[in-house]
Amino acid sequence: MLYGIAAATTALLLAAFLAALLRLLAQRLGILDRRRQRPLPLLGGVAVALVTCLVAAAGEWTRFAPLGSEMGRLLIAAGAVAVLGLVADVRRVKARFLVGGTAVAAACVVPYDDTGFLLGLPAVGWIVLVTVGFKALDHADALAGTVGVVTAFGVGVCAAAEVMDELAVLLSVLAAALTGFLMQNWHPARIGLGACGSLFVGFVLASSAVMTRAGHDPLSSVGVLCSLTALATADLVLVALSRRLAGRPLLRRGPDHVAHRLRRTGLTPQGVTVLLGVGAFATVLVGVLVHMGWAARSGVLWVGGSVLVAVFALLHIKPYGPRRQPSFPVGGDARPPAQVRSSQVSGQLRVRSG
Template identity: 65%
Template sequence: MLYGILAAIAALFLSAALAALLRGPALRLGITLRRRGPRPVPLLGGVAVTLATCAVAAAGHAVGVTPLGGRTGALLAAGAAVAALGLVADVWGLKSRFLLAGTAVAAACVVPYEETGAVGGALAVGFVACAALAFRSLDHADALAGTVGAVTAFGVGACAAAEALDGLAVLLSVVAAALTGFLTHNWHPARIALGASGSLFTGFLLAAAAVLTRGGHGPVSTAGVLFSLTALAAVDAVLVAVSRRLAGRPLLRSGPDHLAHRLRRLGLTPQGVTVLLGTAAFGAVAAGVLVHTGRAGASAVLWVAGSALVVVCLLLRVRPYGQKRPTCTTASMASSQVSASLRVRNG
């Protein structure tokens, strides 16, 4: 217990220090995210979170205080590989399908097939890969991915502690602390962002850890708990997919149609959006933890699912794309029609 607290403190300060150190090199190398406005945001915050997490976890394992064990060590190694893949995407750019495939391969290496079975294992791999990409999409707003990630890490860590998975619980507390240290630089206006490296690392680690904690439980209850633990990322992904489908836009084409974008259109400040969505994530994660530990029935998951459906339906009414501007051809045709009408009237 004492080491877990010390490890979390170390991860917090190490992540904050590394994020500050990596900001300058990211700007000089042009590894930035260009949002609306003249100020580019460097993308190496995820490297800081990954390095802090791996360093503190490896130190604990080396001194023998909290041995990672086979599954936890494999999970951390696979997470580091996913972070490296995300870094490639940040520096050189990779299409989402390659990120999905690479994350799925990493997930296939950590899923406990002896507990899930072949079909359940395949579904778990798909869940982990999709959850990682959903967390990546949360990095569209300052402090959002870090806040939701930290809240989720605490929740999954509580589930791991309830299953006596001490090494996994400590690792998740370290992840939560590393994200908290990163948030000192990511709060609006952000001075550095997670990027694909950090968001994929966070989403992969949390989703895979949740799958490990649910080993041996029933498939239906497991699906409900996994949904609750990642509900906010799932709602954002579903909202974007449905919105783009209805608008006839390509699914993988970026746009201002995420949760934070729509809430900003309703008048919330960037800080208000983060606090509101962080609170929503906390409620969903708490429901998942209570169901996992047996302190709440399955109806808690139904409340989360019902609330998610209501949010999607309501926010679909917020128009994110605006009206299309008339093209030159359309404008010239309209001008010709007006001229013809005037000639008829004058004639």
């Protein structure tokens, strides 16, 4: 207990300090997200991933909180995913490489002894889905970090209920590191999580949730897992439906995520983050209560129905502006201006030659 409190406090302070230092380094090296309204340094995820791994490794080294083989494998796989995300932050990487690398890492952490091979494959797919979902949540200041803290506490409670103390300590350290990072990421953000941090956080949370539900009833596990990560999956569903209906490429970035649409209703950036944080807390709470047997399994159905209603409601908020059409003069020559000028120039040449 005392070690968990000391580890979480250390992670919080280290992450806040390291994020401030890496902000200056990212500015000097030009590792910036230039697709926002203002260039944003992108090494905040390095601080979260590095502090989480270092504090967890310190527990193993001092023997106060030995990791065990499963936790060690989880941290190694999550570190590999973080490195892959860092490469994507520094230079452009195709989405299929991110998804493929995450799938390989997920296949290494699924507890096949408890799930079996047939259920292990869907578990790998679900880990990849949630990991990509957390990367997609990193489209607004403090959103991915806030949802990550809430989810980490929820999954940590589930892990403690399963007497998985090492996993519970790891999740508390992750939550504390994210809290320290949020000191630099709250609107207006001074540093961003980036693909490195968002993939790392999503991978650790999704993998930990799978470990806590391994060996339970598969149908109820699906409901609990979806409740624990409802916001990330809802954002992915919303974006996919929106771009499909608009005929836009699925991988093209656009202002069509949950936070973007809520901003169009008049909410402030801070208000959007708080509202979505409260929503994530509600769904995570239902998942925790159902996992511990303190609520009926039908609770996850209410979560699923509420998420679907919210997605279809947000679809009615149009995120895309009208396409610009070329303006032609009313009456007279209906050809584009470039063709009109070209014909005028050719006519003048014929007159001079004549």
